[in-house]
Amino acid sequence: MARIVGIDLGTTNSLVAYMKDGQPCIIPDRHGRTMVPSVVAVTDNGLIVGDSAKEHLTRNPERTVYSVKRFMGKGLADVQNELAYFPYSLTETDGVIRIRLGQKSYSPPQISAMILKELKLRAEAYLGESITKAVITVPAYFNDSQRQATKDAGLIAGLEVLRIINEPTAASLAYGLQKNTQGTIAVYDFGGGTLDISILKLKDGIFEVLATNGDTHLGGDDVDRVLVDLFIAEIREREGIDLSGYPDHIQAVRLEAERAKIRLSDELKTDIAIELPEDKGCFTRELTRDQFESLATSVIERTLTPCRMAIKDAGLTTKDIDEVVLVGGSTRMPLVRQRVEALFGKPPHCHLNPDEVVALGAAVQADILSGGTTDMLLLDVTPLSLGIETMGGVMSSLIRRNTTIPASAKEMFTTYVDGQTGVDIHILQGERELVKDNRSLARFRLKVPPLPAGVPRIEVTFLIDANGILNVTATDMRTGQSQSIEVKPSYGLSDQEVERMIEDSFKFAAEDIGARKLIEARLDAESLFKTTDKSLAEAGHLVAREETEAIRTALSQLSTAKDGTDPRAIRGRMAELEQAAKHLNTVMLDDSLKKGLQGKKVSEVS
Amino acid sequence: MVRTMPILLMDNDQPSSHSDPRRQLQMARSMCWHCQSEVTGEYFCERCVKVQPVSKETDYFTCLGFPRRLTLDVQKLEARFYELSRTFHPDFYQRKSTAEQTISLSNAAVLNTAYRTLRDPIQRAEYLLALETGSVKNIRTSPPADLFEEILELQDTLEEYRASDHGSDQGHRLRTTLLTEQEALERRKEELESQLRRLFADWDKLQDAGETTSSARAERDKILKQMRDLLSHRTYVNNIVSDLAATIA
Numbered sequence: 079m080a081r082i083v084g085i086d087l088g089t090t091n092s093l094v095a096y097m098k099d100g101q102p103c104i105i106p107d108r109h110g111r112t113m114v115p116s117v118v119a120v121t122d123n124g125l126i127v128g129d130s131a132k133e134h135l136t137r138n139p140e141r142t143v144y145s146v147k148r149f150m151g152k153g154l155a156d157v158q159n160e161l162a163y164f165p166y167s168l169t170e171t172d173g174v175i176r177i178r179l180g181q182k183s184y185s186p187p188q189i190s191a192m193i194l195k196e197l198k199l200r201a202e203a204y205l206g207e208s209i210t211k212a213v214i215t216v217p218a219y220f221n222d223s224q225r226q227a228t229k230d231a232g233l234i235a236g237l238e239v240l241r242i243i244n245e246p247t248a249a250s251l252a253y254g255l256q257k258n259t260q261g262t263i264a265v266y267d268f269g270g271g272t273l274d275i276s277i278l279k280l281k282d283g284i285f286e287v288l289a290t291n292g293d294t295h296l297g298g299d300d301v302d303r304v305l306v307d308l309f310i311a312e313i314r315e316r317e318g319i320d321l322s323g324y325p326d327h328i329q330a331v332r333l334e335a336e337r338a339k340i341r342l343s344d345e346l347k348t349d350i351a352i353e354l355p356e357d358k359g360c361f362t363r364e365l366t367r368d369q370f371e372s373l374a375t376s377v378i379e380r381t382l383t384p385c386r387m388a389i390k391d392a393g394l395t396t397k398d399i400d401e402v403v404l405v406g407g408s409t410r411m412p413l414v415r416q417r418v419e420a421l422f423g424k425p426p427h428c429h430l431n432p433d434e435v436v437a438l439g440a441a442v443q444a445d446i447l448s449g450g451t452t453d454m455l456l457l458d459v460t461p462l463s464l465g466i467e468t469m470g471g472v473m474s475s476l477i478r479r480n481t482t483i484p485a486s487a488k489e490m491f492t493t494y495v496d497g498q499t500g501v502d503i504h505i506l507q508g509e510r511e512l513v514k515d516n517r518s519l520a521r522f523r524l525k526v527p528p529l530p531a532g533v534p535r536i537e538v539t540f541l542i543d544a545n546g547i548l549n550v551t552a553t554d555m556r557t558g559q560s561q562s563i564e565v566k567p568s569y570g571l572s573d574q575e576v577e578r579m580i581e582d583s584f585k586f587a588a589e590d591i592g593a594r595k596l597i598e599a600r601l602d603a604e605s606l607f608k609t610t611d612k613s614l615a616e617a618g619h620l621v622a623r624e625e626t627e628a629i630r631t632a633l634s635q636l637s638t639a640k641d642g643t644d645p646r647a648i649r650g651r652m653a654e655l656e657q658a659a660k661h662l663n664t665v666m667l668d669d670s671l672k673k674g675l676q677g678k679k680v681s682e683v684s
Numbered sequence: 685m686v687r688t689m690p691i692l693l694m695d696n697d698q699p700s701s702h703s704d705p706r707r708q709l710q711m712a713r714s715m716c717w718h719c720q721s722e723v724t725g726e727y728f729c730e731r732c733v734k735v736q737p738v739s740k741e742t743d744y745f746t747c748l749g750f751p752r753r754l755t756l757d758v759q760k761l762e763a764r765f766y767e768l769s770r771t772f773h774p775d776f777y778q779r780k781s782t783a784e785q786t787i788s789l790s791n792a793a794v795l796n797t798a799y800r801t802l803r804d805p806i807q808r809a810e811y812l813l814a815l816e817t818g819s820v821k822n823i824r825t826s827p828p829a830d831l832f833e834e835i836l837e838l839q840d841t842l843e844e845y846r847a848s849d850h851g852s853d854q855g856h857r858l859r860t861t862l863l864t865e866q867e868a869l870e871r872r873k874e875e876l877e878s879q880l881r882r883l884f885a886d887w888d889k890l891q892d893a894g895e896t897t898s899s900a901r902a903e904r905d906k907i908l909k910q911m912r913d914l915l916s917h918r919t920y921v922n923n924i925v926s927d928l929a930a931t932i933a
Contacts, residue, residue, distance in 0.1 A: 240778060284766045447778040455766075455773055481800065484774065486793040543789060544774045 082211040082240055082448050083201050084248075084440025087190060087228065089147040089271030089297060090407065092116050093437035094197040096205065097450060102252060102441035104434050105204045113433060114200070117144045118192045120179040123596055123643055127196040130597050135333065139165035139325040141179045145299055146193075148271050149175045149186040150231075151223035153569050163303060163332075165325035173569045185571060187231040188579055194235035195583075212237045213444040215436050217272040218244035219292030219384075219461045221507050222519050222548050223569040229547070230571055234579045240447050242545040245269070246276035247287055247458050248439030249405040253430060254280055254454070255442055261400035262288075264389070266418050266426065267436075268381060269406035271297035275385045277392040277399070283453040289391035289480045290461045291384035296377070298339070298408040304373045305335035305365075309352060313361050317354060324355045339374075342367045343410045371413045378417055385421055391480050402426040407433050457482050460542050462517075467504035471513045476540055479509065486541040490555070497528040503538070505548065505565075518568040524552055525561060536561075599645035599652075603636055606652055610659050617666045625661060632658040717783070727771055727791075735772070735780075737787045743815055744798035752816075753891060754809055754884035756802070765799040809884065810915055816908055825920040831872070835924065838865055842931060859932055866928045869921055876918040883911050 084095045084102070091113040094105045104112045111129065119126050119134035119142040126134070134142040143166055149157060154170035161168060167178040176183040194214075201209045214237075216228050225242050232239035246265035253259070259280050267274040274292040278285055309331050310321050321327050334352050341348040347366040354361055389396060402418060404426045409415065418426050430438075445451040460483050465475040476487035491501050501524040508516030526534045535555040542548055553560045566572075571579070610633060618626045632655040639651040715722060716729035716736065723729050723736055738747060745752050748764050770776070772795055777788040801807045827835050845858040887907050890900065 241775075282766065284769065286766075446775050449776075449779060452776075455770055455775060457769060457773075482796040484789050484793040485796055486790065541789070541793060544792075 080211055081205070081207065081209065082213060082444035083197075083209055084437055084442070084444045085194065085197055085212050085214045086245070086248075086437035086440060087147065087193065087214055087216075087231070088116055088436075089145050089269055089299065090116055091270070091433065092193050092197055093434060094201050095434075095437040095441035096201065097441050097445040100451075102255070102438040102445075104437060105201050107200055108203075114193065114196055115144075116146065116193050117142060118146070118189050119143075120182075125192060126597060127192050130601075136326050136329045139329045141166070143177055143179065143184075143189050145271055146177070146186050146189040148295065148299070149177070150190065151221065151225070151227040151569050152186075163306075165329060172572070172575075173567070174571055185575075185579070187227050187571060187576075188234055188583070190228070190231035191234035191579075191583060194231055194237060198235060198237060210236065210238055211240055211444075213241045213243055213440045213447065214239055215243050215245045215248045215440050217267075217269075217292060217294050218246050218274040218276055218290045218458075219272070219294050220244075220546070221294075221462055221517055222464075222546070223517070223567060224294065225545060225547050226567065226570050229545070230576045230579075233576055234583050236580075236583070241443060242547065243440060243443050243456070244274070244276065244287075244290070244458055244461075244546070245272075245436045246274045246290070246405060247278065247285065247456055248437075248443060249403065249430075249435045250276070250278050250280070250285055250439065251442040251454065251456060252435045252439035253403050253427075254285060256430070259401060262394065262398055263401045263403055264385070264399045264422065265403045265405055266381075266385065266409065267292075267405040268408040268414060269297050270408070271295070271299050273297060273381050273384060275388045277388050277394065284455050284457060286457045286482075287459045287480075288394070289388045290459055291388035291391065292461070293380070293384055296380055297406075298336075300377045301339055301374045301408065301411070302332060302335045304377060305338065305370070306332050308373065309335065309350065309361070309363075312363065313352070313354070317358060317361060319354055319358060321355070327353070327355050338365055339370065339411070342370050343412060367412070374411070374413060378411070378414055381414075382417060382421055385418075396422050399424075403430075404428045405430075405432050405435055458544070458546070459483060460485060460546055462507045463509055464519075464540060464542065464548065465506050465516075467506060467513045472511060473506050473508070473513050473516050477542060481542075483542050483546060484544055486539055488537055488539050491524060491526075491536045491538060492532050492534050493526055493529070494531050496531050498531065499526055499528050500524060501526060501536070505540070505550070519548065520565045520567045522550065522563050522565045524563070527554070527556075595645040596643060596648075599648040600640055603640045603648050603652055606655060607633060607636055607640070610655060613659065613662055613666055617662060617669065620665045620669060621662050625658075628658045629655070629662060717787075735777070735784055735787050735791070738791045738794050742794075744801050744811060745815075747794065747798045748802060750802065751891070752812060753888045754805070754812060755888055756808075758803065761799070761802060765795070768795050805880075805884070806915065806918070809880065809911060813908060813911055813915065817912075824916060825923065826916050827920050828872075828876075828917040831921070838862075838924070838928075841865070842928070846931065862928060862932050866925060866932070869925050869928070873918065873921045873925060876914055876921060880911070880914050880918065883907060883914065887911070 081096065086093045093113055095102050096105060106112050114128040115132045117128065117131040117135065119131035119138060121134065121138065121141070131142060135144065149168070152175055153173050154168060154175055157168070157175070169176045169178060169183070174185050176185055177189060198209050212232060214228055214232055216225055220228070228242060229239045246267040249267060250263065250265050261280060263278050263280060265274070265276045265278065272292065272294050273296045274290065276290040277288045279288055310328070313319055313321060321331065331352055334350060338348050338350055342365070345367070347364055350363050350365055352361045389399070399422055402422045402424060404415070404418065409428065409432050415426060415428070442451060442454070443456065446454060459480045460477060461479060463475045463479045464477040465473040466489070468474040476489060477485050493501065502521065503524055504513070504521050505519045506513060506516040507519050510516050524536055524538065526536060536552050537555050538550060538552045540548060540550055550563050550565055551560060552563055610629065614626060614629055632651070636648070636651040636655050639647045642648070716734060718734040719729060721729065728735055748761065748768070750756055750761065769792070772788055772791040774785065774788050774792060777785045801811050841858060841861055845855070845862060848855045848858055850859070890903055890907065893900070
């Protein structure tokens with residue numbers, strides 16, 4: 079069977095992992111970096127993703143997307159109160175947010191697909207084989223639309239998504255594999271944009287989720303925002319500058335806020351420096367950990383309510399929890415650790431790298447699916463109750479939250495008017511009584527043969543599969559015929575639209591590869607330029623003058639080519655420079671060897 | 685527009701009635717869907733080793749391999765559930781045919797429902813009652829007769845409390861009354877549950893004896909009737925208690 083990789087598609091960073099000799103490993107890039115920043119920039123030379131895109135956050139804020147995961151499976155109304163924080167422009171078509179970048183609009187699954195493609199290429203380069211299958215993680219508290227959007231992203235990226243797995247449970251797999259723990263554990267997963275809590279029972283290789291809860295709109299981003307709001311207000315007061323007209327500077331403030339937050343996990347105070355627009359100098363201030371924590375505490379307190387609810391739903395008390403595992407970069411904040419410890423009454427485990435453990439767990443699940451690991455089995459639950467609209471705008475629950483998946487429920491429908499040929503069904507997800515307070519998932523029309531009222535009997539099966547995604551089928555009980563149902567998602571791309579996006583992604587792939595080649599060539603040229611320049615300075619006197627001249631010429635030609643947009647020209651100039659500097663490098667090597675040998679006896683050398 | 689109108693002809697968690705057309709499908713069950721040979725194995729065709737769908741006629745006790753008793757070893761039930769999860773879970777059918785994947789998915793869903801139902805003593809009893817009496821309707825909740833007056837009064841107090849200023853003296857007074865009521869109802873619930881447990885034991889004893897005399901049949905019907913009433917009261921009291929707890933929380 080073709081290899082299946084495990085992918086953590088994060089709000090801030092994404093990772094890809096695979097199983098090697100029974101152990102999950104993160105796949106690094108050429109420079110050994112394990113994380114791909116979940117940032118996509120549209121430049122004049124095409125799309126770029128990851129570290130190089132991150133540079134565009136301040137240079138090109140209107141055309142650089144970050145935290146796209148917050149928009150997956152959402153409509154514009156869902157994110158209305160945070161639009162001001164994003165420098166790019168958001169609109170909505172057919173219930174799906176669209177992000178306008180330059181001339182084109184992209185749906186969140188398309189942007190996510192670009193990140194997935196980057197990870198796919200990374201894995202292919204590292205493993206030397208084509209990668210077409212993946213397990214992708216999502217927050218446990220993601221609803222059906224958000225899961226479907228993630229699956230769509232995989233399809234658009236050219237990946238068959240064999241399983242959508244919940245992040246905290248993925249983490250528990252990696253954790254359980256390493257520690258061989260038995261008992262009840264709580265996984266507290268606080269990432270860049272989402273919070274999850276899952277309570278699991280680990281016994282004889284079975285990982286049974288007892289309850290899960292969370293908030294898909296609560297993460298490190300929200301902590302950053304508290305600081306951003308503070309700095310922007312202070313800049314307005316002290317410097318008289320309103321930054322709202324400067325999206326690039328707002329991004330600089332956001333990035334500085336994020337860095338300060340990270341520094342304050344290790345330090346007790348830190349200096350903030352933010353460059354002001356129009357050469358008005360620099361805004362500086364000191365921020366102590368105490369000040370930071372008093373600002374962040376309201377956000378962190380909000381994470382504890384879902385924890386309490388999950389414990390209650392599991393039918394347990396905090397005393398029953400044997401171990402607490404921390405996952406997600408935001409759990410590095412000392413205040414988070416303190417609050418979690420206080421809630422559970424025991425110090426949490428944090429010996430696993432909280433940035434990597436989810437991707438590692440995804441690789442373990444991928445190995446289970448490919449038949450490699452056979453002793454472990456994850457039994458997860460659906461995080462939200464599933465139901466349908468009934469008379470009076472009330473939701474009638476069919477599958478309760480925290481039901482082990484796969485889960486199914488059957489409901490019999492009939493008509494109440496003679497000759498009625500259809501019944502409209504509205505599917506919902508959520509915990510509230512009224513339809514309007516829950517999430518609309520989809521609508522469909524059940525076809526019914528025209529018969530007297532009450533005679534037709536159509537049985538509809540609602541099945542939540544192991545991905546936590548709903549499938550609906552219907553059977554006419556009189557004839558035994560099953561009917562296909564065309565479900566119209568309330569917040570999602572239609573099948574046709576996904577299909578078109580897959581085609582588009584192939585069309586743009588050539589363009590994207592061009593952009594990537596250019597960036598890589600530039601990076602390589604940069605590094606060659608630096609090392610040769612250094613060699614010339616250190617050892618130029620050891621070679622003939624004509625040689626140093628030739629090297630200087632090649633250097634300046636490479637420098638010119640690097641500013642151009644033709645990767646082949648850059649590679650050509652690089653080859654010329656390498657050729658010109660070949661002798662110099664040999665001479666340098668000999669020289670250093672000679673120096674190393676000086677003062678040593680012959681007997682010591684051989 | 686025609687509004688959604690689900691009609692509960694049949695409850696999800698309960699066995700199908702005799703008029704159910706699916707009953708005619710039972711014949712197909714004994715034959716392997718793949719090689720058409722007779723299936724003698726429990727979950728797999730012994731000839732072609734393909735997973736077989738759990739018959740829609742299989743009740744949850746049979747599904748998990750437990751007799752129809754109301755006292756059961758929860759540890760053993762869990763072990764059996766884990767074992768069957770390893771047999772049916774879709775994770776282990778990723779490399780199999782689409783037909784096998786579909787069977788695994790629906791079997792796993794049935795298994796999960798079966799375990800959830802039998803794990804909880806109350807749900808287990810409600811399910812057994814439905815199986816034994818062939819009733820397909822949900823058990824209607826009703827208050828114990830002697831509690832009727834008390835509950836009416838409680839409803840009034842609840843309304844009054846909801847409308848009151850919780851910080852006021854009146855609010856405090858009502859809250860104290862409700863807390864006392866809550867304790868009393870909790871005690872009542874426990875009392876009903878212990879009566880149920882005694883009845884469960886009676887049922888199991890009668891089943892173990894396996895007698896088919898007319899007096900045994902009468903005894904059986906009496907137990908089932910009592911069980912239905914007790915379950916109905918217990919659910920009613922339980923709902924009131926949760927409502928109370930939510931209001932004064």
